[in-house]
Amino acid sequence: xxxxxxxxxxxIGAAVLCALTVAIAxxxxxxxxxxxVYFRTVSEAVNDRSNQGHDRFRLAGAVVPGSRKExxxxxxxxxxxxxxxxxVFHHGDTPALFKDNTPVxxxxxxxxxxxxxxxxxxxxxxxKYQPPKVDTKHAPRVKA
Amino acid sequence: MSEAExxxxxxxxxxxxxxxxRRVIGVVTIVSLVALVLFGLWGxxxxxxxxxxxxxxxxxxxxxxxxxxxxxxxAAASALFLWRRTRAEVWDRLAGASAELGVMFTGLAxxxxxxxxxPVWGVWWAWDARLVSTALLFFLxxxxxxxxRIPAADPVGGAKRNAIAALIAFVDVPIVHFSVEWWRTLHQxxxxxxxxxxxxxxxxxxxxxxxxxIAFTLLYxxxxxxxxxxxxxEDGRADRELERAIAERISTSRGVVA
Numbered sequence: 001x002x003x004x005x006x007x008x009x010x011x012i013g014a015a016v017l018c019a020l021t022v023a024i025a026x027x028x029x030x031x032x033x034x035x036x037v038y039f040r041t042v043s044e045a046v047n048d049r050s051n052q053g054h055d056r057f058r059l060a061g062a063v064v065p066g067s068r069k070e071x072x073x074x075x076x077x078x079x080x081x082x083x084x085x086x087x088v089f090h091h092g093d094t095p096a097l098f099k100d101n102t103p104v105x106x107x108x109x110x111x112x113x114x115x116x117x118x119x120x121x122x123x124x125x126x127x128k129y130q131p132p133k134v135d136t137k138h139a140p141r142v143k144a
Numbered sequence: 145m146s147e148a149e150x151x152x153x154x155x156x157x158x159x160x161x162x163x164x165x166r167r168v169i170g171v172v173t174i175v176s177l178v179a180l181v182l183f184g185l186w187g188x189x190x191x192x193x194x195x196x197x198x199x200x201x202x203x204x205x206x207x208x209x210x211x212x213x214x215x216x217x218x219a220a221a222s223a224l225f226l227w228r229r230t231r232a233e234v235w236d237r238l239a240g241a242s243a244e245l246g247v248m249f250t251g252l253a254x255x256x257x258x259x260x261x262x263p264v265w266g267v268w269w270a271w272d273a274r275l276v277s278t279a280l281l282f283f284l285x286x287x288x289x290x291x292x293r294i295p296a297a298d299p300v301g302g303a304k305r306n307a308i309a310a311l312i313a314f315v316d317v318p319i320v321h322f323s324v325e326w327w328r329t330l331h332q333x334x335x336x337x338x339x340x341x342x343x344x345x346x347x348x349x350x351x352x353x354x355x356x357x358i359a360f361t362l363l364y365x366x367x368x369x370x371x372x373x374x375x376x377x378e379d380g381r382a383d384r385e386l387e388r389a390i391a392e393r394i395s396t397s398r399g400v401v402a
Contacts, residue, residue, distance in 0.1 A: 014294070038330060124330055130346040131190060
């Protein structure tokens, strides 16, 4: 085995390690800079409205039942966290699970007043799993 | 490191599991994987909110748990190697074998999570603390596997270096698990190992999840045994081939003389 042959695997290994270290550092910086607070609740965002300007952020809350209205390029609905409520103008498609009471994250920025301009809706589902409950009380009765 | 005991074919005898036990584990693994498919696709009821997409859980969650387990084995074996009184080659090999499987299970958890996230969250990927710390875990142990391939002048020194790297990388495991409690994430909180230790999952769904965990654990044990064996054979290969070449040379030259 020549010297060059001996050194080559080490060289590649060191290069891979350096590349991985750089990748990890970049990822960490991205996360620490903006995503440690992945979203703000409706109350937090409303209370901090004056400092927010037109910065992009994610707003978290649940869809107020019956508030959804289809628009030309999306949907317009109310979102609440139980304390405060804002109106959201969403431009774009909505996910399949977007329904009344669904917990959602909207990506966008404040528009005029307490209107939030969103261009992406993410569904933030909970950790609970169960089959649909069969409503025996209100099930239609079959008359004999 | 002393000369290992050899079998009839001149190979070292060093194995993790007895052959009979390995065969039984192999068969039970296949049976439990088939049962997991049946329960996962048909036995478990459809989720009220997510529909059939939730069924990815029966593969995604066991993958993530097995990644934790595999890296725990790597860290424990590394600690046993570093401690003088328990230092043995078996711990170094076990650490390496388990780390490779851990990387595989972490990769599976990431890919399956992405497949689950697209229909439910609406995105393949999110830069939240859970997902990023998991990706970091994948690359940390991939780096550890790469590090193991870099030869050291002193084999024991090299193995110590690898063991220290494994213990450092393992720090990310609790960070991944608690990320959903410590930071705000798109990823939901833990269903089973939550701070209240009160599983939020319906009976048959929970059963299917445990079935998946058992199947994946058996698969892990089987693959760990095989990978360990491969490491044993890999280590002495150059020496054995040299011995065989010399033996062949001697026998052919004798033939010529005769």
